Amino acid sequence: MTEEQLPPTAQLDRFSRTLVRGRPVAVELLWIVISTLFVKSILPGSLHRKVLLRLFGAKIGPGVIIKPCVNIKFPWRLTVGAHAWIGENAWIDNLDEVFIGANACISQSAYLCTGNHDWSAQNFDLLTGAITVEDGGWVAARAVIGPGVTVGRNAIVSIGAVATEDVPSGRILAASSVLLDKPRILRPGASNGPSK
């Protein structure tokens, strides 16, 4: 196939920045600095994190616990219900609204991603979708929640699982790895090439 015959690709230079960021650039830059020093930092304690997040527009209920090293994109698009927890190193990438219900738990290293791209359009436009974790829901460690997804009341997204569709209330989404049939056989001595 010559270059002429190849199908066209996305053209990222035609991407238009349509994201409404919700705050002036100066506020966003200030948040980046404040967040790096006090929210994403290793400093123990929830209180100063909640004070700062509320100062930048987050709605946070009573009794919420927010652990160290948490990364929150836009605090002004975050709602957290009473007695919810956000674990160490969790990343709430909230270009769009994120609603975390009462008594919900977002565990360590979980990633909530509200951004997507229109991958069937050549200009690869940004699409965003709000994420909701309903009351009592649990997003476990290293789990990933995709844009537009709702994790239902009391539902669980287990360790390392990836939710790209809604998880119904009271249900459990689990990662699925597979135990291969072939065993690992060790030859004595050194390598003589890839062992696929």
Added chain:
Amino acid sequence: MTEEQLPPTAQLDRFSRTLVRGRPVAVELLWIVISTLFVKSILPGSLHRKVLLRLFGAKIGPGVIIKPCVNIKFPWRLTVGAHAWIGENAWIDNLDEVFIGANACISQSAYLCTGNHDWSAQNFDLLTGAITVEDGGWVAARAVIGPGVTVGRNAIVSIGAVATEDVPSGRILAASSVLLDKPRILRPGASNGPSK
């Protein structure tokens, strides 16, 4: 359904902190500072990491290699056998004991998670389970090991795989992603909405 008819949720305000942390708070805080400066840092070299981990109670055999940016929760609950490796950015979240055997390899960005919650109890109690990677086992890059799991002798948890049950000796657990049937079709021009 009215609010009254909804099933009750977990009540995280009733959670009781039963974790025995194993060291006084002052020691834990000191470890956080020391670890941030010298163990989780980008400084190259294994030797200072091993000296510090041993000082805080870790049992580390001869010839062990520990790379930069490694995150270890409680060094006093870590045992590493001779000639084992711990890769860059690995996270050993050892609320409970973690045993890494001789000649075992924990690769970069792997995550060993010993904490769980009793998700069928309303108070969401903390449950922990020790993790063992037996001699010659390999937890590859970005893999996840859940609480209570044993990775058997010479077993492999491949790149990006999630082990929530024991992996038998000499066996290989692999991540399973799926190639969708529908292709990506690119329209010329701009987005006209989500392309699900």
Added chain:
Amino acid sequence: MTEEQLPPTAQLDRFSRTLVRGRPVAVELLWIVISTLFVKSILPGSLHRKVLLRLFGAKIGPGVIIKPCVNIKFPWRLTVGAHAWIGENAWIDNLDEVFIGANACISQSAYLCTGNHDWSAQNFDLLTGAITVEDGGWVAARAVIGPGVTVGRNAIVSIGAVATEDVPSGRILAASSVLLDKPRILRPGASNGPSK
């Protein structure tokens, strides 16, 4: 089984460091410092990242966007085509060459891993494999690309997916988690043990 009857394990002390690093140690150390301060840092902006990467040998086309907190192992083994994007917190672990095509997108927290080990050889030799993301390809957030893999023209590795084999042009590889049959039943009151 007595210790004598157990199969032999890998012997990591026999590992030989055969990686040709491509630059003197002093250059690599300088890169680690520069990268930490300016490329892996939270500083907004692409321009200074591109200038520094090119200074250390990367080939980067026009119009490329590189977001904060990006981790690149060896800039001298990186080629990025025109108008490609590299997202926040992406990790390009390029012991071997990484080629990112024009208009390709590597999203936030994606991990490109070029290193492997010969796990059937006792000395666990390092094996590396170049990674290619062809023009218009998209490696979405938190996705993982293994050593030697080619992501074809316009192909997509979706959020959280793990590509250990080539993804054909125009095709979509998706993470596969599974919705369990058993629901989450909440007992009133406290824990009385694990709820597996």
